[in-house]
Amino acid sequence: MDLTAFADALQQSGISEWMRASLKALPIIEAIHVMAVATVFGTIFIVDLRLLGYRDMTRPFSRVFGETLRWTWAGFALAVVTGALLFMPNARTYVANTAFALKMLGLVGAGINMAVFEFTTLRRVASWDSNAQTPMGARIAGATSILIWTWVIVCGRWIGFTKGYDFTVPKEMDLDFDFSQGCLNCFSDLWLG
Amino acid sequence: MLEFAQWLEMTPLSVTIKSIEWIIPLVQSIHILTIAIVFVSLLMVSLRVVGWIRMDEAFGVVMERFSTWISRGLIILAVTGITLVLGEPIRELMSLSFWLKMGLLAIGITSAVVFKRSLAPAVLADGAEPTFSPVAKSAAMATVLLWLTIIFLGRAIAYDVEVWGALSLSPRA
Numbered sequence: 372m373d374l375t376a377f378a379d380a381l382q383q384s385g386i387s388e389w390m391r392a393s394l395k396a397l398p399i400i401e402a403i404h405v406m407a408v409a410t411v412f413g414t415i416f417i418v419d420l421r422l423l424g425y426r427d428m429t430r431p432f433s434r435v436f437g438e439t440l441r442w443t444w445a446g447f448a449l450a451v452v453t454g455a456l457l458f459m460p461n462a463r464t465y466v467a468n469t470a471f472a473l474k475m476l477g478l479v480g481a482g483i484n485m486a487v488f489e490f491t492t493l494r495r496v497a498s499w500d501s502n503a504q505t506p507m508g509a510r511i512a513g514a515t516s517i518l519i520w521t522w523v524i525v526c527g528r529w530i531g532f533t534k535g536y537d538f539t540v541p542k543e544m545d546l547d548f549d550f551s552q553g554c555l556n557c558f559s560d561l562w563l564g
Numbered sequence: 565m566l567e568f569a570q571w572l573e574m575t576p577l578s579v580t581i582k583s584i585e586w587i588i589p590l591v592q593s594i595h596i597l598t599i600a601i602v603f604v605s606l607l608m609v610s611l612r613v614v615g616w617i618r619m620d621e622a623f624g625v626v627m628e629r630f631s632t633w634i635s636r637g638l639i640i641l642a643v644t645g646i647t648l649v650l651g652e653p654i655r656e657l658m659s660l661s662f663w664l665k666m667g668l669l670a671i672g673i674t675s676a677v678v679f680k681r682s683l684a685p686a687v688l689a690d691g692a693e694p695t696f697s698p699v700a701k702s703a704a705m706a707t708v709l710l711w712l713t714i715i716f717l718g719r720a721i722a723y724d725v726e727v728w729g730a731l732s733l734s735p736r737a
Contacts, residue, residue: 398723398726398727401719405596405715409596410604413600413601414604416604430621438618532589
């Protein structure tokens with residue numbers, strides 16, 4: 372199954388139908404997505420500043436990391452669920468959207484950055500946990516993380532300013548990416564016939 | 565209000581912001597990044613009040629660590645927020661979510677200032693551990709919900725008709 376067919380299947384699913392038909396579902400889920408994303412970025416930022424040796428230097432890194440990251444994961448789980456719900460009703464336009472692709476690329480990058488850090492610098496955490504100066508690997512991971520998550524948020528916001536699709540639309544193709552217009556159309560269809 | 569928003573839309577500053585198409589997305593991104601930092605800073609102080617995190621650190625140190633980020637962040641939020649209102653006055657000012665957000669923001673900022681002032685000088689200066697009543701702990705968690713609602717309403721501004729239906733202030737309603 373190729374990506375377009377997969378996107379079509381998602382877009383035609385019951386949840387997608389419900390999301391498109393409901394006037395309020397998408398805005399509410401989108402607003403919850405922003406709440407979740409804010410939690411993710413804000414908590415990761417605390418860990419990154421500690422990695423950079425800029426804040427919380429009187430506390431061991433492992434403690435800052437352990438205490439903060441559970442909130443990051445809670446926020447991230449909520450962001451994934453709400454993000455998937457936002458994606459599904461317009462899956463076909465999202466898979467063809469450059470800003471969306473760049474955001475996903477950022478998320479993959481964030482995962483790689485985290486994995487590299489965990490398998491290298493974090494393995495030796497005992498040797499630098501309470502040091503005033505963090506090792507180079509930690510500083511690189513912290514700076515990279517801030518840059519990547521900023522990128523993810525900027526791309527996420529950028530999606531809303533694109534027309535949704537980055538290709539010439541065949542005439543018969545229905546692209547209801549303009550969400551507020553789509554909602555108003557849906558509303559008028561329901562109530563005005 | 566509609567007349568005021570329409571007048572604002574015609575001012576040279578508003579016209580300039582609208583005419584340069586990358587300004588609004590960029591300023592919105594900065595606004596979101598900053599609210600993430602401000603919200604989580606408030607979350608961390610609230611969790612410390614409840615006693616869930618940073619109990620190895622003096623309360624005054626935790627306040628010191630996060631309150632600078634909160635106050636400076638709020639200044640950036642005000643500047644970017646005003647820019648966004650100037651850029652899209654009708655969308656912002658003719659939105660129920662916007663005015664609810666402003667109301668909750670006033671409550672949120674006031675409660676944060678009152679809280680900081682209520683701390684004994686010894687807490688901030690000498691590292692004394694304050695005692696928080698169950699009411700104070702509940703209030704701390706309530707402020708977390710308050711700020712989450714502020715973030716929610718911020719995003720809901722764009723969808724005033726969809727979220728609020730007949731209650732919406734939007735000319736589209």
